[in-house]
Amino acid sequence: MIDPKTIEEIKLKSDIVTVIGRYVPLKQKGNNFWGLCPFHKEKTPSFAVSKDKGIFRCFGCGKSGNVFSFIREVEHIDFVQAVRLLGEQCGVTIAEVQGEHYEQNKILYQINEAAEKFFQEQLWRSDRAQNYLHARRLTRETAQLFGLGYAPEGWTGLLAHLQNQFAPEKIAAAGLAVRRDNGEYLDRFHKRLMFPIKNAQGKTLAFSGRIVEQEDAAKYVNSPETPIFFKGHNLYGLHLAKKAITEQNKAVLVEGQMDVVACHAAGFSNAVASLGTAFTADQARLLGKYSKNVVIAYDKDEAGLNATDKTIEVLTALNFQTRILDIPVKDPDEMIQKHGAESLKQAIDSAGDFVQYKLTRVLRKYDLQDRLQKAQAAREGLQVLDALPDRVLASEYLKWLSQQTGIGAEILRENQNERKMPSFGYVPKKYVPPAPKDKYAKAEEGLFAALLSDRELRGQFFARFRPEDLAENWRPALKYLQQNDFVDDRLLEDLEDKPELAEIKELISRALVGQERISGAECFKVLEQKKMNETKQKLRGELAAAEAAGDELKAAELLQQLQQLR
Known part of the structure; x- marks a missing residue:
């Protein structure tokens, strides 16, 4: 748990224009800064940032919030991760109530980071490894982009390098060493090209090692699962591909790490791989944060075709738009090597959907x-x-x-078979349009929008109404307005994790960037009338009950109250 004071300090030090400006070119117009929205494609800027109020809003897609909300959306991370990321950027030490697991995981990340640097240093000392990169037409820049390294010959090189900082059992817990029956520790990887496996934020979780010369050994050796690494929860190359996937609204899903590296080197920066395991629903959900359009580009051998079928089932069950790459060679890397990047681009652009793929296979x-x-x-x-x-x-x-x-x-x-078959994917629910709003609901919405920007009207409202007098969904925000003399992004924070209040959050964000200009007078009259009608209805019920009970005095008093309301 992060100390609320620390969160507030980070927010104060994280100038929202500077933070968003790292992702979006902004230009000042009036009191606000404007740019092209990073969350949807547009040609005319509709994305506004208010420096004074510390909020942003897109008038095209409706995304809005404060600096934490922006980082959550653009980086596809949760609130705590957003706070940590901004804390690192503005130099605030985050005071947290840390548990034992947190400290253990922190050490595993440190070990992986140190190992990655060691492997990278070894890469440029090994002729064997450099010859392999040259044969695969991979440049030094590409190797550095992916953090490629080399595990040298011998069984204790990495251990000897790390043991000054970390105990052998900790190195083994990170998946980088194995313990023999006699208690001796040995390196897990040797004589292999090393691929760091990172999460979407670029932290190193594990490694995959590939042989660089023909020998009687497994082609790949991978880190085991650890407290920070779960194969079915991550995608290789996502930290580099997520921006391109979002911008192109399409991901290319390949089978292996080398395919990802080759694709990126050839300009296909939206390629990711499923870490050599069966593609899982968790991986699909992770990918879906960036795009729901996927081109499957697995190997064309029997294993790859079977994996393609299973991946189709996973993706279509989660309502992805799924296409399948059809090329005359084994994999995208070979396609690039033999036919060039342009040929692969054409194949990706013309990839048929999963139905065509299945029918063609039949x-x-x-x-x-x-x-x-x-x-x-x-x-x-x-x-x-x-x-x-x-x-x-x-x-x-x-x-x-x-x-x-x-x-x-x-x-x-x-002759079409009418028996029910298992569905490939999600069966969409019938669309039910929302019920039209009555005049009172419209008046509540209009009045609330006016209250946000009109302090005098707020005073009049709370002198005559309580939050309970309006519909339940307005009450949290109204109570905030009742307790605070001004409106800023803290109100948005209070509603951050309440999706049922999305409509109210949208009204608030429009008001905060100065785009909502509604007169509350007419809305006020409508709600006054509603309140009076409800009071009359209540009095009529009480009058009927008094008359039925024979209480003439009470009935006369209630009748007089009713007449005064007319």
Whole structure:
């Protein structure tokens, strides 16, 4: 837990214009700074930053908040991570209540950082490693970009280097050493090109080592899972690819680390890899923070094709737009080496969707010149279409299947298998439009917006109304206004983790950057009328109850109150 005073100090020292200016070129116009929104594509600046009030808002996509909100959105991290990141940038030491696990993990990060530097130094001392980079056409700049290194020959080089700072058992806990039965510790990696595996913020979690010469050994050796590294939760190269993925709204998912390095070196900076494991739902959710459009570019051997099928299921189940790269060679790296980067770009741009991929795989299994095999191919193709939740898409691909097989579309429809099949993906819920707002709801919204920018109106409101007099969703913000004489980004912080109040947060952000100019007078009248109607309804109920009880005195008193309200 971070001390609230520390959070406030970081916010005060983190000038929002300077922070956002690292990501977005800003230009001052009037009291605000304007630029192109980093959260959606636009040609005309609609992204406003208020230096005085410490908030930002995009009038195109609606994103808004304070400096912490911006870092959370742009870096795709949580609040605590955003505070730590800004704390590092402005030089504030973060005072936290640290647990034992935090201290242990901190040491593991330090060990990985020291190991990475050691491997990088060894890379430029090894002719074997440099010859491999040259053969793969990788420049020194690319190697430095990815932090590539080399684990030297021998079994204790890294241990000897690290033991002055860290105990052997800690180095083993980081996955960089193994303990033999006799208690001796040895390096896990030797004679291998080393790939640091980093999280989305660029912290080194683990390593993967690849052989650089043909020998009787596993092609890759990877770090085991540790308290800070879970294979199924991370993507190789994401810390370098996330900006390009967001800007292009598309990720290229490849199979191995070398494919990622080769793709980036050739200009495909939106490539990431799934760390040689089965692609998981956690990895998909991580990728989905940056884009829901993915081109799968796995190897074209049997293992890669099977992995592609499984990855399609994971992505479509989470409602990704999934396309499959179709190239005449084994993998993207080989495509670049043999046919050039432009050929790979064209293949990525023209990648077919997952339905076309599945149907094509079915058709390639059969000789379509043979009538029996063609019929079987058509039946299997129909099973693929039966599993699609989108019937319009299924209908379009039925026409495509008809063209490929030469079997009439009507014949295919008649024979289409109607039994229910497992769905490839998410079945979207029927869209239910929101109910239209009545005049009172509209008046509450208008009055609230006016209260934010009109201090005099706030005084009038709280003299005649309580927060409880308005709908429940307005009450947290109204109580804040009642307790504070001014409105700033602290109100947005109070609503930060309350998605059900998103509409109110949007009104606040518009008011804070000076874009909301609403007269509350008419809204005030409507709500006064509503309050009076509710009072009348209550009095009528009490009057009916008094008359039923035969209490003439009480009934006369209530009737008089009703007449005074007319």
